[in-house]
Amino acid sequence: xxxxxxxxxxxxxxxxxxxxxxxxxxxxxxxxxxxxxxxxxxxxxxxxxxxxxxxxxxxxxxxxxxxxxxxxxxxxxxxxxxxxxxxxxxxxxxxxxxxxxxxxxxxxxxxxxx
Amino acid sequence: xxxxxxxxxxxxxxxxxxxxxxxxxxxxxxxxxxxxxxxxxxxxxxxxxxxxxxxxxxxxxxxxxxxxxxxxxxxxxxxxxxxxxxxxxxxxxxxxxxxxxxxxxxxxxxxxxxxxxxxxxxxxxxxxxxxxxxxxxxxxxxxxxxxxxxxxxxxxxxxxxxxxxxxxxxxxxxxxxxxxxxxxxxxxxxxxxxxxxxxxxxxxxxxxxxxxxxxxxxxxxxxxxxxxxxxxxxxxxxxxxxxxxx
Amino acid sequence: xxxxxxxxxxxxxxxxxxxxxxxxxxxxxxxxxxxxxxxxxxxxxxxxxxxxxxxxxxxxxxxxxxxxxxxxxxxxxxxxxxxxxxxxxxxxxxxxxxxxxxxxxxxxxxxxx
Numbered sequence: 001x002x003x004x005x006x007x008x009x010x011x012x013x014x015x016x017x018x019x020x021x022x023x024x025x026x027x028x029x030x031x032x033x034x035x036x037x038x039x040x041x042x043x044x045x046x047x048x049x050x051x052x053x054x055x056x057x058x059x060x061x062x063x064x065x066x067x068x069x070x071x072x073x074x075x076x077x078x079x080x081x082x083x084x085x086x087x088x089x090x091x092x093x094x095x096x097x098x099x100x101x102x103x104x105x106x107x108x109x110x111x112x113x114x
Numbered sequence: 115x116x117x118x119x120x121x122x123x124x125x126x127x128x129x130x131x132x133x134x135x136x137x138x139x140x141x142x143x144x145x146x147x148x149x150x151x152x153x154x155x156x157x158x159x160x161x162x163x164x165x166x167x168x169x170x171x172x173x174x175x176x177x178x179x180x181x182x183x184x185x186x187x188x189x190x191x192x193x194x195x196x197x198x199x200x201x202x203x204x205x206x207x208x209x210x211x212x213x214x215x216x217x218x219x220x221x222x223x224x225x226x227x228x229x230x231x232x233x234x235x236x237x238x239x240x241x242x243x244x245x246x247x248x249x250x251x252x253x254x255x256x257x258x259x260x261x262x263x264x265x266x267x268x269x270x271x272x273x274x275x276x277x278x279x280x281x282x283x284x285x286x287x288x289x290x291x292x293x294x295x296x297x298x299x300x301x302x303x304x305x306x307x308x309x310x311x312x313x314x315x316x317x318x319x320x321x322x323x324x325x326x327x328x329x330x331x332x333x334x335x336x337x338x339x340x341x342x343x344x345x346x347x348x349x350x351x352x353x354x355x356x357x358x359x360x
Numbered sequence: 361x362x363x364x365x366x367x368x369x370x371x372x373x374x375x376x377x378x379x380x381x382x383x384x385x386x387x388x389x390x391x392x393x394x395x396x397x398x399x400x401x402x403x404x405x406x407x408x409x410x411x412x413x414x415x416x417x418x419x420x421x422x423x424x425x426x427x428x429x430x431x432x433x434x435x436x437x438x439x440x441x442x443x444x445x446x447x448x449x450x451x452x453x454x455x456x457x458x459x460x461x462x463x464x465x466x467x468x469x470x471x472x473x
Contacts, residue, residue: 004349007320011350011442014435021432025425025464032472035413038398038405059392066385073382076281096388103395110398186364211365275365323378324441326370326450340446347443 006068013065020058045107052108059100067093120145120203122196124154126166127208129217136215138206139163151184151191151199155207155219168219175333178269182219183208188274190333211274226270226289233286234312235293238305248302260299263292263341265334272328272338284317288328288338291319295341298348310349319345373454377434380427387424418472426465433457 002010031040045051071089074080080088122143129136141158152170159166170180175193182191184199185206199205213221230236241248250257272288273279279287286294294313297303313319319342328338366375397405411417437453447453 002320003316003318004314004320004353007346008350008353011439014439018432018436021428025428025432025468028425029468029471032468036409038403038409041405042398062388066381066388069381070385073378076278096392099389099392099396102399103392106396106399183365188365277366277371323374324370324438325374327365327368330368330370331365337446339441343442343446 002068002072006071009064010068013061013068016057016061017065020054020061023054024058042107042110046110047108052104055104055107056101059097059104063093063096063100066096118145118147122154122200123204124158125204125206126155126158127218128166129215134215136218145196149196151182151189151194151196151205151207152180154196154205155182155191166219167217176267178267181210181269181271181274183211183274188271188331190269190271193333210270212276212279213270213274221270223270226273226287227268229286229290230293232312232317233290233294234305234309235290235297236305237297237300238303240302240304250301254301256299256301259344260296263296263299263336263338266292266336267334269333271331271333275327275331277325277327278321278323282317282321284315285321286313286317286319288322288342291322291345292328292336292338292341294319295344298345310352313345314349314353319349322346369451369454373434373437373457376430376458377438380431380434383427384424384431387427418469421472422465422469425468426461429461429464430457433460 031044045055067089070092071085074088075085122145124141124143125138126141127136128139141162143154143157146153152173155166155168156170159168168180168182170192171177172179173192175190178190180191181188183189183206184191184194185201185204187199188210189199191207196205207219209215209219210221213223213225216222266289268289270289272292276285276288278285291313294309298306298309303309322339322342324339324343326339329336329340332338366372394405394408397408412421434454434457437450437457440447440453441450
């Protein structure tokens with residue numbers, strides 16, 4: 001179930017993510033060569049304002065986008081509606097934002113990792 | 115039309131005591147050249163079982179009353195040749211999907227037409243008989259857009275093809291929204307604000323997933339998906355304009 | 361078994377978009393959790409990354425990249441459909457989205473190998 005505002009939020013976050021996803025895929029393909037290691041990932045992200053802004057924006061956009069998408073699926077396929085649908089939507093959004101920012105915080109500010 | 119000796123195996127949906135419950139009944143129907151699906155249903159009703167209920171009027175693809183599911187796909191039966199849809203000499207004929215069944219192959223079209231009204235698919239005149247005719251040039255861009263959507267015969271084939279309709283009882287559906295799009299492009303209409311409001315609610319145009327079943331099956335080769343995309347653009351643009359004035 | 365009225369290319373494109381979106385949404389919390397392990401000092405992120413070096417896990421990651429790419433390209437097609445003038449070449453674009461996703465995910469598999 002999508003009204004105009006949810007639709008707009010879904011399309012806006014999609015537009016924001018288009019360049020972010022493209023960059024993400026390029027970084028993945030670049031970084032995976034020769035295997036991944038925590039130090040290699042952190043060398044890139046630790047203390048970097050640029051990557052903080054990149055992943056921070058990404059987390060907000062993907063959390064909104066995924067929560068709206070799951071809300072549609074819950075309504076159309078599981079027939080969840082009314083207050084239960086709202087609670088599910090806000091719960092998913094809050095959980096994704098919390099987990100997402102935990103991850104961004106970790107890769108940006110982790111000090112002691114080797 | 116002469117029988118060529120072949121026999122068609124036809125399975126027809128029959129209602130039970132309760133209209134929504136029922137079962138398939140098998141019939142054997144002589145094959146003819148240039149036979150339509152509606153011809154087959156009529157032959158069964160006239161020769162095998164006069165209690166079979168179905169609906170048709172014009173037989174030439176104008177009235178939009180004879181649509182049924184044929185081998186699982188929505189079709190206008192009066193203009194669908196048997197040879198086009200027959201699978202191994204077999205045809206399964208059911209009432210249109212996504213609508214309540216009254217009896218056998220007859221569906222209750224009320225929900226379909228109620229949604230035309232809910233989608234503001236009605237004309238709001240701005241002039242009286244004393245005013246001059248509105249002059250709209252044929253090459254006017256809005257007129258060209260309206261033209262593409264205007265030939266709908268209300269047969270509900272698109273409504274039966276749409277999975278969003280099946281999954282969302284409030285969704286207005288492709289036919290109603292296609293009608294709305296032709297009126298959005300009608301310069302003579304005075305009800306645009308209420309119309310855009312009506313199609314921005316929880317059952318409105320933004321629910322469309324562009325699966326394009328409507329466009330795929332429309333017997334008049336209209337494109338409700340494109341009409342709905344137009345409505346999405348129009349409603350969002352209006353939201354932004356309202357935001358600027360607020 | 362796909363119902364007869366769904367047997368056309370653009371319904372399949374829709375189904376792929378929904379399935380990939382759902383799978384990505386389910387994967388997302390796991391992805392975030394693993395990265396947040398970087399904050400711990402006992403090398404649990406490295407343990408995970410070493411574990412993920414197995415061929416089977418790399419193949420699963422190939423699947424994830426494919427899902428991300430098909431949701432990305434398919435989403436671009438849908439937004440072009442909605443916001444640009446209508447194009448009758450929807451099936452062609454859907455086919456390009458599929459081909460592009462295989463190209464991207466195979467490139468990942470080659471550089472991961």
